[in-house]
Amino acid sequence: MNVLLSAALVVCWSSGFIGAKLGAGSASAVTILMWRFLPLALLLIATAPFTRASWRGLSPRALGRQVLIGLLSQSGYLLAVYVAIQHGVSSGTTALIDGAQPLVAGALAGPLLRQYVSRGQWLGLVLGLTGVVVVAAADAGSGADAPGWAYLVPFLGMFSLVAATFLEGRTRTPAPPSVALTVHCTVSAVVFSVLALSVRAAQPPAEASFWIAVTWLVVLSTFGGYGIYWLVLKRSGVARVNTLMFLMAPVTALWGALMFREPFGAQSACGLLIGLAAVAVVHRGAPGTARRRAPVGSSARQP
Template structure:
């Protein structure tokens, strides 16, 4: 079954909107504080959904593995991403960096699970790295902590995806998401207490951004992802990530006033080709398996 065009367009918009809306949020609130509150609300809502849906909760080592994957995918990824946004990394560039993770995940997973990686994926990895370098441009220096934190968030997501693929394959998406968001709250809250000062400067903008991030991105994005897998399979739904950076750039232009530089344009083109090569070939099984796991929302 093919994914309808309207569904694909809605999914890309939901995924892409999280980056500029996240930038609006961190513009009026410290990033770790924003992230902790987002995770707390998302955990509570997912727990309610799991409770009324009578979903099975992970126990024993399954619970431990779910928590570890959650810290990598949720706490470390989003802390890095939001801190990068706070320090000036454009939303479109952030989306591009994160959208290149399927190819890098495939390479790491191939090493971990001893599976063969195709030539197309290797080419995609090279193009993906080139796309990130072109887009970040002069931000890739030792003194630009914004770029460093953005890349850190990407690497945490890759590590978490591979870990989740290895240890959390049978965890219910509802309870898994609730656990992963919940265990991330104290970690991010401690970072907020240790490294941040000040508070929210505009409560209206803060709650507008928070509502969108929790309901549309955390819950709506994950739901669209799972429905898309059932409609057309993981291979087709993950190729939509190729369009996310471009749509993010279009949304960020009027919303945040972030111009589109030639480097970003070149990065978007190369990044789209990289993601297409990494997710549309038959040898991309490791990518498809990794992204089918729970709590992988943006």
């Protein structure tokens, strides 16, 4: 059962990058994101009275913190992912760059949170970033249409997610998952609606591919990824979840190659193997803390 849940989590998480690619040909990034989150936010707000117990004790300060976490971990992160993919960066490369977030967060935990960071963790960070560079170089050299600056955009999203992770890590009383999902999705719905209206991109296109992409993202990426994330987290713990997150890059790369004929040659495979080696090094070099706090919620990391 745990194996099936783990496999489902990796597939649902990877589906977010594929869904972004699926919708990229029919509408702009802000249009897709607006229509992904607007109906979802309305649905979650409508069901909030049925989970009122989860909202009790949530102070205005805690609510404001969740709004900020949502802005960083969902709005900023996802906008970077979608813009990069829309400008031609392959879904696999984008997934690999964003998948380096736990490595970067682990390395920065030392100077920012005064936590012990081992040499193995630093080595893992260097390996992970090396893998990112190798794959990005392979993508750029494959004749892709993406301009050079587009490969920097996923890094902005990744660092936005890192900032949200540290903000969540300093929260003494984390919000329940249902509350966090509602707040984050509502914030994203407002942000992307304002952006879409400001650039006159709010009207959805008539193409069926657009609504297929939106449905794909809501069902597979948000509800599927979010729900399975917490289930696996409860059954298997944070360490296993973080390890599974690193599998999304190779899965997304293979999926994108099969579905969209994105480039996936020997150099890309080499870069992904380096990234997986980085995961192994980090886990071997991790300090012996018995339990760690979960990374910033799930919905957030989910593209």
